[in-house]
Amino acid sequence: MSSSKLLPGTYTATSVTAFLLQPGQVKTIRACPSTWINESVLSLEPGTVMEADVHNKSVPLENGSLAPIDRLRRERSDSPTPGLVEGTEPGAGQDSAMFVHAQSFEDLTADAEQGQEEEEEEEVREEEGGGDSERTPEIGEPKNEGGGSEETQGPCSKEEEEEEEEGGEAGKPIYSRYGTEEALSSTMGVMMALVSFVEAEKNIIRSIHAEGYKVVFLRKSPLVLVGVSRTRQSERELTRELLYIYYQIISLLTLTQLNHIFQHKQNYDLRRLLAGSEHLTDNLLRLLDQDPGLLLSAVTCLPLPSSSRDVISSSLQAARAKSLVFSILLAGSRLVTLVRKKDQFLHHMDLHLLFNLVGSSSAFREGEGWTPICLPKFNTAGFFHAHISYLEPASELCLILVSTDREDFFNLSDCKRRFLERLRRRSAYQALHEALQAPSYPVSQVGIPDLRHFVYKSKSSGLYTSPEIPVPYQSEEEQERLMGLYQYLHSRMHHPIRPLRSIYRCAEKENLLAWVTSGFELYLCFSPLGTKALAVSAINKLLKWIRKEEDRLFILSPQTY
Amino acid sequence: MAEKKVGSRREFLGKASALRVKMVILGSSGVGKSSLALRFSKDEFKNSSPTVGCAYLTQVVCLHDVTLRFEIWDTAGQEKYHSVTPLYYRGAHAALVVYDISKRESFVRAQLWLRELEKHYIPGETVVGLVGNKTDLPNIRQVSLQEGQSLAESKGLVFMETSAKSGEQTSELLLNIAHRVNQRTMDKDRDLTEWREAECVELYQGNRPHPLTACCPIGP
Structure with a gap:
């Protein structure tokens, strides 16, 4: 080549x-600027491009997975074990899932x-x-699909x-x-x-x-x-x-x-x-x-006491409009709450696209944004119309109201006003501002000495939690290197032919452990001085901690309109 | 008759109320529409990323006898959004077509926007302004003042060259538009009813960042 x-x-x-x-x-184009403008910029009749509305009933929904998938709900255990059934793992929602049930990479x-x-x-x-260090381990790798585990030693x-x-x-x-x-x-x-x-x-x-x-x-x-x-x-x-x-x-x-x-x-x-x-x-x-969220097909939440989160959700729920399908409150790139229309599910990929839209445009800070947006995992044929605005000019809190009606701007603008009015009267607003001061938590809170960082995803809720990036990984290169390690682990765990349940890897600068069950995915990064036995014992300790903190770290009771 | 109505209506509304003016800003990508809108509403300048869809900002303009609440629709210049822009200029009381004086192409496009607007507005009802932005870049000017002026004159438009970056002439532009919109509503019987329909005073009283009572000419 x-x-x-x-x-x-x-x-x-x-x-x-x-x-x-x-x-x-x-070939090179744009020979004559004025003519090409003429023929296509303004000759687009209103409607030819963005007419398709999501509520166009004749348009079949692309993925048939919009309905929730029933899953096992057993009693929630206080000391979860890796054998937990999906739906009972720490962070699993109590009612129904918020997202389209896309739990796996597949x-x-x-x-x-x-x-x-x-x-x-x-x-x-x-x-x-x-x-190629990737291919060598395959020789000795157990071929079973179930409880295969692998240990690779030596410098990564x-x-x-x-x-x-x-x-x-x-x-x-x-x-x-x-x-x-x-x-x-x-x-x-x-x-x-x-x-x-x-x-x-x-x-x-x-x-x-x-x-x-x-x-x-x-x-x-x-x-x-x-x-x-x-x-x-x-x-x-x-x-x-x-x-x-x-x-x-x-x-x-x-x-x-x-x-x-x-x-x-x-x-x-x-x-x-x-x-x-x-x-x-x-x-x-x-x-x-x-962002580990895009890797894991999951979203992370702003840690917030569940009582405050519930008040915010119900305030959002109260400010409804007929055309409103999803209301999403973001703090930076973290989810505060999401309210959806009953029976309508948002795919995390669509949510990531919304996050990306908000995160990469400064324009929404100045006024209220109103934009057509297609949520491709919902329906590739039509546009939703999103009202995007920050609650306060200097705030990190961004409200996204997704509507089906492109003429409904003022209605949605009013929804936002009502939501904000209602929220300001409640103490939860103060709690939210306090939570914004510490949008993450240090890994030391978990109390596992050699643990540097981890990513835990609850499969049934599609939410993940992860502590702040610790000191050795704070530079952009190091952060991406850490993500690269997780990516590597992830690809090994989800290998199309030989998926793994667990993998322990001693790399040059850190030790890594990944564990996947039907309920969760867990990726851990330890200091290079730790041992495998310690790492394995850390899993239970970490799961207990997450169970203890799940009210704060996850959205356990999602709301609908 | 019409004048009388206006007078009584305005007396009734009192000083604390405002009439809604829908203003749309059009023009190709990167000519400074969002920056102009930001100048109008907050008198600030920031480097901004391309507008996604449309942004909605407000500003209150007090004339000697009436308060106008400008609802500014700052549209995206990108081609993919053009099909939704009629949504915003439909029923607009004012439209600003913006070009970049340092880019001839944007001037050509501005003419196309004007042609497009002509299809949709009833002459004499919408105040249309032609704005040559970025006068802070005189060294790379490609469109002369005269060109803009003569285009505006031929079509009977308000014309002004501004710099959203330095703030030059921006408040004058908004004030000029405000006067003309006000004039039109005084003159036109037809407009008046539309105005009334559009009024929504209670909704915005007391809970807006710009208190309607604060009667300043322009800017915060």
């Missing part, structure tokens, strides 16, 4: 390059692979990376560089994380040639492994996304990241509109429609490197 420009060396340790291509030949990637399953997988393995080779590219159907670049699309157009051409060459044989190219690089392809017609990476992330992890980027684009345009555009104009330059939204994609890619 003539991809010398792409190859790392110049990139930082966990950089991800992303490209996005679309059909049509690579749920996320399942639809990426729909339609590909019948096709034969084409994997081009040119050469396994020299000294330093995180390698990672990049990602994303590309599409016939080669017109849409987005690239590094470099300009134009500069990479020849690389994009190579990508497209590969994709179409393989497809000519009725196969689908999924990945290329060469010289320590993984090149992962995600084909979501009419787009092709390509990721190039040199980190430990597995192919599936990279695919998941690409899928996020894809959904990010869908959330701005809807799939219906995207298809419509390319049906009518094969070589349409999608960058025109995505102009001004690059920062959203950039920020999303950053989150993918840093």
Whole structure:
């Protein structure tokens, strides 16, 4: 591949390059600015683009998983054991789940692979990376799907560089994380040639492994996304990241509109429609490197006494409007509460897209935002309309009201006013402000000496908790390195052929332990001086602590309208 | 007759009340619409990321006989949102079409926006202003003052060059628009009823960041 420009060396340790291509030949466009404005900027009739409303009944909901899934509810145990049944683990909601029940990584990637399953997988393995530490352990690894556990000793080779590219159907670049699309157009051409060459044989190219690089392809017609990476992330992890980027684009345009555009104009330059939204994609890619929530398909909450949280939820619940489907109160990137319409579930991926939208735009601080947004896991065909505003100008508290009616701005604005009025009269508002002073907790609260950091996810509630990043990982590089380690553990635990229940790994600078049961996922990072026995005994202690604190750390009683 | 109505209505409303004025800001990406809106409402300047969808801000303008509460719809310039912008200029009392004096393309687009607006507003009812923004960048100016002026004159628009960054001419612009909107409502019988319909005084009294009683010309 003539991809010398792409190859790392110049990139930082966990950089991800992303490209996005679309059909049509690579060519330079925009010959005459005034004419292209004329033909398409203003000639878009109102409604052609954003007319599709979510309440359009004729539109079938994309995923059939909107209904809650009944699950076992047993008595909650005070000293939970790793054998806990799902729904009784610490952090499991008492009533119904808030999110669409997407508890596993497989749920996320399942639809990426729909339609590909019948096709034969084409994997081009040119050469396994020299000294690839990822492949060696497989030899001695138990093959059972159940209680397999693995121990790897020895220095964990330093995180390698990672990049990602994303590309599409016939080669017109849409987005690239590094470099300009134009500069990479020849690389994009190579990508497209590969994709179409393989497809000519009725196969689908999924990945290329060469010289320590993984090149992962995600084909979501009419787009092709390509990721190039040199980190430990597995192919599936990279695919998941690409899928996020894809959904990010869908959330701005809807799939219906995207298809419509390319049906009518094969070589349409999608960058025109995505102009001004690059920062959203950039920020999303950053989150993918840093936020365990996107890795675990889960959301974290602002620690808050449950009594205060309940008051806030009921205040939010009281300020309802007919068109309101979801009300979400955020503190930074943490969930304070979420109220949903009965029988409507929000997928955590959609929630992450909303978080990303709010987190990457400063504009909502100045006034009330009102924007069409597609929540692709809910329905790829239509737009919701989101009222986004901060409770107070300098506050971290951001309220997102998701409505189905694009003319309902003033109603929702009034909902916000009523919510705020009600909340201000209650002491919970004070408690909320106090909680904002300490949005996280130090790991020392848990009282396990060698424990540096952990991530615990309750599968049934789709919520996770994690202490603040401790001292050795506070720099951005170190934080991403820690995330990289978790990513590695995660990909081992969720390996498509040989999933693991637990893994203990002594790395150069830390010891790692991961434990997955039907109820939870737990990833721990210990100081390198700890032992395996201590690490294993820490699990029970930690679970007890989480059980004790679950009222504060999780949302146990979600509200509906 | 009409004048009488206006007078009595306004007396009735008293000083503490305000009439709602819907104003929409249009123009291509990056010309400074959000910065202008922020100047209008808070008299601040911040570097902002591209607007997502639309932002809603308010500002109260007191003229000598009436208080106007400007409800400013700051639209996104990006193409993907253009299909929803008619939502915002529909029924607007005022529309500002903004271009960047340092980018000719934005001036070309402003003309397209004007053409688009003409399809939707009834002449004489909506006050349309043409705004050349970023006068703080005189060195890279691509659109001359005269060009803007003559375009505005040919269409009978309010014209002004501003700098949202330095605040130059922004309050003058809002005041100018306010006077014209006020004039129109005085003149037009038809407008008056629409105004009444749109009034929603009780809703906003007492619980807004800008107290309606604080009668300052412009800015906080």
